[in-house]
Amino acid sequence: MTTLPSSIPASGPPACGRGLQTLPQSRVLPLAGTLFGTLFLAACATPQPAPVAVEDGATRTRIEAAGTELERDRRAILAMAGEYEVRFAFDETVSLRPGYQRHEPYRSGAFETVLVIRNDPGQISLQHLLVSADGEHVTKHWRQDWTWQAAQRFEFSQDQVWRVRPISDPTTRGAWTQCVHEVNDAPRYCGTGRWNHRHGVSTWTSDRSWRPLPRREYTRRSDYNALDVENRHTITPGGWTHEQDNTKTLRDGERIVHTLVREFGFNDYRRVEGFDFSPAYDYWQATRDYWARVRRQWQRRLQAHGGLQLKTPVDGMAMIAPLFELADQARRGQAVPDTRIAAVFDAWVGPPPPLPDRDSGPELADAPDAPGALAPPASDPVAGSDLPAY
Numbered sequence: 001m002t003t004l005p006s007s008i009p010a011s012g013p014p015a016c017g018r019g020l021q022t023l024p025q026s027r028v029l030p031l032a033g034t035l036f037g038t039l040f041l042a043a044c045a046t047p048q049p050a051p052v053a054v055e056d057g058a059t060r061t062r063i064e065a066a067g068t069e070l071e072r073d074r075r076a077i078l079a080m081a082g083e084y085e086v087r088f089a090f091d092e093t094v095s096l097r098p099g100y101q102r103h104e105p106y107r108s109g110a111f112e113t114v115l116v117i118r119n120d121p122g123q124i125s126l127q128h129l130l131v132s133a134d135g136e137h138v139t140k141h142w143r144q145d146w147t148w149q150a151a152q153r154f155e156f157s158q159d160q161v162w163r164v165r166p167i168s169d170p171t172t173r174g175a176w177t178q179c180v181h182e183v184n185d186a187p188r189y190c191g192t193g194r195w196n197h198r199h200g201v202s203t204w205t206s207d208r209s210w211r212p213l214p215r216r217e218y219t220r221r222s223d224y225n226a227l228d229v230e231n232r233h234t235i236t237p238g239g240w241t242h243e244q245d246n247t248k249t250l251r252d253g254e255r256i257v258h259t260l261v262r263e264f265g266f267n268d269y270r271r272v273e274g275f276d277f278s279p280a281y282d283y284w285q286a287t288r289d290y291w292a293r294v295r296r297q298w299q300r301r302l303q304a305h306g307g308l309q310l311k312t313p314v315d316g317m318a319m320i321a322p323l324f325e326l327a328d329q330a331r332r333g334q335a336v337p338d339t340r341i342a343a344v345f346d347a348w349v350g351p352p353p354p355l356p357d358r359d360s361g362p363e364l365a366d367a368p369d370a371p372g373a374l375a376p377p378a379s380d381p382v383a384g385s386d387l388p389a390y
Contacts (some may be wrong), residue, residue: 001081002032004335005369008021015142024294036312040190040390042244045159046288048133048134048135048274048275048276050274051111051272051273051274051275052272052274053085053086053238053270053271054238054271054272054273055237055238056237056238056271057237059079059237060235060237061322062075062079063075063076063079063166063202063235064199064200066196066293068148068330069174069197069265070197071150072194072195072197073176073204074121074124074147074174076195076202076204076235077124077126077146077176078116078119078124079202079235079240079381080114080126080144080233080235080240080269081113081114081126081279082113082114082239082271083112083113083117083271083272083273083275084112084113084114084239084269084270084332085108085109085110085111085112085270085272085275086107086109086110086111086112086113086267086268086269086270087107087108087239087267087270088106088107088108088110088265088267089105089106089107089265089266089267089268089281090105090216090253090264090265090266091105091106091213091243091263091264092105092248092261092262092263093261093263094261094262095261096247096259096260096261096262096338096383097258097260097261100261102261106216108216110130111130111131111132111133111272111275111277112128112129112130112131112269113128113129113131113277113281114126114127114128114129114269115127115128115129117143117286117287117288118145119164120307121148122147122148122149123145123146123147123148124145124146125143125144125145125146126144126145126146127140127143127154127284128141129141129191129277129280129283130144130280131275131276131277131279131280133280135275135276135279136279137279138279138280138283138285139183140183140283140324140327141183142180142181142183143180143181143233144179144181145178145179145180146176146177146178147176147177147179148175149156149172149173149174149175150167150172150176150177150192150273151166151167151172152164152165152166152190152294153165153167153177153179153190153208154179154187154190154302155189155190155209155305156187156188156189156209156210156211156226157210157213157253157254157307157352157355158251158253158254159212159314160212160307160309160310160311160314161217161307161308161309161310161314161352161353162187162302162307162308162352163301163306163307163352163355164303164306164307167192172192174192174194175192175194176192176193176194176195176204177190177191178190178191178193178204178206178231178233179193180211181298181326182316183319183320184294184316184319184320184323184324185291185294185295185298186298186310186316186319187298187302187308188211188212188319189209189210189211190209191206191207191208191209191229191230192206192207192209193205193207193231195376200233201235201353202235202279203232203233203234203235204233204234205230205231205232206229206230206231206232207230208228208229208230209228210226210227210228210229211226211227211229212225212226212227212314213225213314214227215315218314218315219315223248223250223260224248224249224260225249225250225251226249226250226251227246227247227248227263228246228247228249228259229244229246229247230245230247231243231245232244232245232246233272238267238268238270238271239268239271240269240270241246241266241268241269242264242265242266242267242268243264243266243267244263244264244265244266244267245262245264246262246263246264246265247259247260247261247262248260248261248263253260253355253356254355255372263350271298276319283331285332286330286331287327287330287331288324290330290336291327291339293341294323294341296344297341297345297357301345301349304351304354305351306329306352307348307351307352308349308351308352308367309349309352309353310348310349311348311349311350312348318348319344319348319349320345322344323341323344326340326344327343329348347385363390
């Protein structure tokens with residue numbers, strides 16, 4: 001198994017070749033499908049000229065000009081699309097367990113473009129693609145799916161297990177559910193909340209929900225296995241921000257054993273000009289149909305049993321690697337039959353285990369190819385529209 005680095009310095013990727021030189025060629029391609037892989041593979045290259053940060057004053061005008069609150073929400077979500085230099089910062093703040101010592105802050109950065117891959121009245125999907133500083137390497141990064149007044153969402157239940165659960169009417173009425181997916185489109189977490197457009201600022205704040213350890217942590221931490229999180233997205237003149245109020249927690253199944261520490265996460269997406277993102281667009285043009293088929297596999301597995309369980313180790317590389325290898329074949333114009341995609345899922349994805357003293361989750365009826373948050377209630381004004389697969 002490839003060991004990914006525990007951290008990346010704020011100044012950029014690691015020194016030329018460090019860590020890569022010991023990898024056989026067969027492991028370099030799967031590594032290229034990760035954030036760390038992009039940073040590693042770019043380490044020996046000459047970066048592009050420094051991009052220039054820009055502000056878009058028209059974004060605020062477009063949001064405020066919307067005729068309804070729903071359309072203001074939609075325009076705020078769509079405003080997250082664009083080309084960015086991103087800074088990731090995570091700081092442990094309040095120790096909650098006797099004797100716990102706060103860990104060092106985490107800092108990293110990347111160039112990232114965010115594409116709109118679905119734009120329907122009540123559902124929007126944004127795909128993030130990373131580009132290395134030299135422009136030579138592209139990583140399909142995370143995806144965020146937004147659903148208006150969602151009836152259900154998947155929730156992180158325990159290690160490698162997600163369950164589909166209903167959202168109460170008071171929680172979902174007038175709210176958007178955001179579901180976030182891994183680099184290989186596996187589920188990570190969902191949150192539900194309302195956009196607030198007061199005082200000329202658009203901010204969405206989620207309810208609290210559970211998520212698994214982030215990739216920056218599970219390669220070096222074993223003292224907790226879940227995050228209790230509230231998320232906040234804000235549209236800014238120069239881009240947008242993602243704030244996280246995290247509590248690092250050890251759980252036994254869905255039972256809390258103890259909490260360790262609070263953490264503040266701040267991801268700053270600053271719109272830039274002068275950086276060549278065309279390799280990302282070329283990659284997506286060549287592979288988007290393939291990844292649409294992968295997404296449909298995930299959705300079918302979630303629907304079939306009201307959730308799913310991953311049988312991979314926590315790093316997920318046993319499934320990430322073959323899916324990215326198939327994506328590379330698609331990129332090179334080779335046919336990738338559905339049977340080969342399904343074989344990867346058959347090997348590593350199964351139904352969730354039953355919960356003690358309760359059902360394993362609701363059995364879902366056939367639903368449109370919605371993201372992690374499933375179809376809105378039939379009474380919703382946008383329900384009934386023929387939402388196509390993306």
